[in-house]
Amino acid sequence: MFSxxxxxxxxxxxxxxxxxxxxTPGASVAPEVLRRLLQAAHHAPSVGLxxxxxxxxxxxxxxxxxxxxxxxxxxxxxxxxxxxRGDAFMQLKVEGIRECAELLVVVLAPxxxxxxxxRTMPKEMALCSVACAIQNLWLAARVENLGMGWVSxxxxxxxxxxxxxxxxxxxxxxxxxxxxxxxxxxPMLELEDWRHGRSLDEMLLTNxxxxxxxxx
Amino acid sequence: MFSxxxxxxxxxxxxxxxxxxxxTPGASVAPEVLRRLLQAAHHAPSVGLxxxxxxxxxxxxxxxxxxxxxxxxxxxxxxxxxxxRGDAFMQLKVEGIRECAELLVVVLAPxxxxxxxxRTMPKEMALCSVACAIQNLWLAARVENLGMGWVSxxxxxxxxxxxxxxxxxxxxxxxxxxxxxxxxxxPMLELEDWRHGRSLDEMLLTNxxxxxxxxx
Numbered sequence: 001m002f003s004x005x006x007x008x009x010x011x012x013x014x015x016x017x018x019x020x021x022x023x024t025p026g027a028s029v030a031p032e033v034l035r036r037l038l039q040a041a042h043h044a045p046s047v048g049l050x051x052x053x054x055x056x057x058x059x060x061x062x063x064x065x066x067x068x069x070x071x072x073x074x075x076x077x078x079x080x081x082x083x084x085r086g087d088a089f090m091q092l093k094v095e096g097i098r099e100c101a102e103l104l105v106v107v108l109a110p111x112x113x114x115x116x117x118x119r120t121m122p123k124e125m126a127l128c129s130v131a132c133a134i135q136n137l138w139l140a141a142r143v144e145n146l147g148m149g150w151v152s153x154x155x156x157x158x159x160x161x162x163x164x165x166x167x168x169x170x171x172x173x174x175x176x177x178x179x180x181x182x183x184x185x186x187p188m189l190e191l192e193d194w195r196h197g198r199s200l201d202e203m204l205l206t207n208x209x210x211x212x213x214x215x216x
Numbered sequence: 217m218f219s220x221x222x223x224x225x226x227x228x229x230x231x232x233x234x235x236x237x238x239x240t241p242g243a244s245v246a247p248e249v250l251r252r253l254l255q256a257a258h259h260a261p262s263v264g265l266x267x268x269x270x271x272x273x274x275x276x277x278x279x280x281x282x283x284x285x286x287x288x289x290x291x292x293x294x295x296x297x298x299x300x301r302g303d304a305f306m307q308l309k310v311e312g313i314r315e316c317a318e319l320l321v322v323v324l325a326p327x328x329x330x331x332x333x334x335r336t337m338p339k340e341m342a343l344c345s346v347a348c349a350i351q352n353l354w355l356a357a358r359v360e361n362l363g364m365g366w367v368s369x370x371x372x373x374x375x376x377x378x379x380x381x382x383x384x385x386x387x388x389x390x391x392x393x394x395x396x397x398x399x400x401x402x403p404m405l406e407l408e409d410w411r412h413g414r415s416l417d418e419m420l421l422t423n424x425x426x427x428x429x430x431x432x
Contacts, residue, residue, distance in 0.1 A: 001361055002225075002229065002232075002358070002359045002360070002361055006225050006229070006359055007252075007359050007360060009218075009222050009225055009226075010225075010226070010229065010256075010355065010356065010359045011252070011255075011256060011356070013218065013222070013226065014256045014259045014352055014356070015259055016218075017259075017261070019261050036223075036227070038416060038419075038420065039227075039416055040226075040227060040230050042416040042419060043230045043231055043233075044351065045233070045235050045351075045354070045366065047368055048405070048411065049403055049405045049406070049410075049411045049412075049413055051413060051414055051419065053419055054419050054420075054421060055419055055420055055421070056421045056422070056423065056424070056425075057420065057421070057422050057423070058423060059422055059423060060423045063423055074335065074336065077335060078331060078332065078333075078335050081331050081335050082331055082332075089332070094333075107425075115294060115297050115298055116294065116298075116305070116405075116410075116411075117294075117310075117367075117368045117369055118368060119290065119293060119294050119297050119369070120290065120368075120369075120370065120371050120372060121368060121372060121388075124343055124386075124388065125368050127340055127343050127344060127347070128343060128344070128346070128347035128350070128388065128389075129347075130344070131343070131344035131345075131346075131347035131348050131351070132347050132348070132350070132351040132354075134344070134348070135260065135261075135347070135348040135351040135352065136230055136351065138261070138348075139226065139355075140226065140227070140230070142218070143218045143222055143223050143226045144218070144223060145217055145218055150261065150263075151333075152263055152333045152334060152336075152337060152341050153333055153335070153336075154336065155336050156336060156337060163423070163424050163425060164424040164425050165425050166425060169425070170340075172337075172340065172344065173344075187265055189264070189265045189332075190265070194265075194332075195264065195265045195332075196265075197265055197267060198267055200254055200255055200258040203254075203258060203267065203269055203270050203271055204254065204270075204271055204273065205270060205271070205272045205273070206272070206273050206274075206275055207272065207273070207274060207275060207276045207279055207379070208272070208378075208379050208380040209272075209323075209379055209380045209381050209382060209385070
């Protein structure tokens with residue numbers, strides 16, 4: 001039985017977790033700590049027990065550099081796509097790939113044909129399983145007082161090519177992981193006034209969608 | 217700073233979480249507890265802070281019955297699709313929709329046009345954000361000693377119709393939530409010998425995909 005104290009600690013953890021882009025250069029993560037994080041990820045639920053997650057640890061420094069370049073190329077394309085907000089966007093720090101202690105790429109494995117629980121939404125459910133694993137990893141990192149950032153600003157085909165993935169695998173996340181100088185007090189996008197989160201009440205509905213609300 | 221005790225409690229939680237299909241009939245979840253769970257979900261990370269999750273609480277008993285019927289229809293289609301494993305599949309309990317204390321449907325909201333972090337994988341990244349919220353909710357339920365089951369065995373178009381969702385919203389999960397007689401010691405699909413999980417080591421790669429391994 002979990003206790004009230006366990007509950008308080010869990011909610012503290014959930015609230016303290018941040019998408020980090022600032023890391024302590026030159027720091028490291030002990031192998032047994034990294035293992036614990038990956039074990040937590042691997043304990044995630046998955047549709048039909050398919051466990052479609054693969055974790056690629058990047059130890060090759062030239063590969064890390066090429067990944068950083070891929071992300072930089074996509075950052076410039078994002079700037080263009082943002083139009084008038086492009087300049088403000090370029091002021092934001094969006095990743096810590098060069099500085100973080102550990103770099104992981106999480107890959108959606110090639111489809112193994114699992115039917116259970118995914119006959120109608122095969123790709124969606126596999127993806128959701130991978131995301132649950134990443135969220136476990138994120139919380140596990142935070143409880144070790146380590147930061148993690150999920151970078152999704154990349155061309156998945158180009159990154160798949162760098163990692164020599166089979167055609168049917170898809171990289172979903174570049175995870176920057178490691179010690180950080182400090183955790184943000186709020187999501188960095190809020191601190192930088194890029195965007196502000198909405199309240200829980202705006203996300204709650206009863207029985208059906210309201211006729212004209214919450215279209216965003 | 218989180219402590220070694222916090223870490224131990226977190227990993228215990230991650231390991232104790234189960235996808236539940238057996239619930240205590242006639243039980244309830246206190247409103248303040250349900251609120252805590254939804255707050256944990258709402259504290260999830262989301263790409264570009266778009267918070268694309270919507271939680272539909274099902275309180276209408278006839279709607280709950282129609283949702284159960286939708287899932288039953290998909291269960292029969294899954295049986296057909298499974299071919300020779302169909303009979304064994306029909307022996308499994310795959311959901312607890314009628315018995316669980318609370319029933320929620322989690323919906324991927326209509327795309328709000330967020331570009332940040334999802335120019336190349338817009339649908340994938342929104343979905344992953346919703347899944348992170350569900351994983352937070354799952355852990356938050358477990359730490360309250362409540363069970364949760366993610367039912368994905370449904371036709372999303374038919375369920376969207378029942379909930380009167382706008383065309384561009386998609387239901388992702390039917391969540392059964394509430395007190396359970398007991399938690400499974402291992403994933404139910406393992407206990408029932410339907411499928412067994414693989415080891416973490418099979419999921420780990422370094423720098424690139426190996427030439428001929430892990431294609432599943």
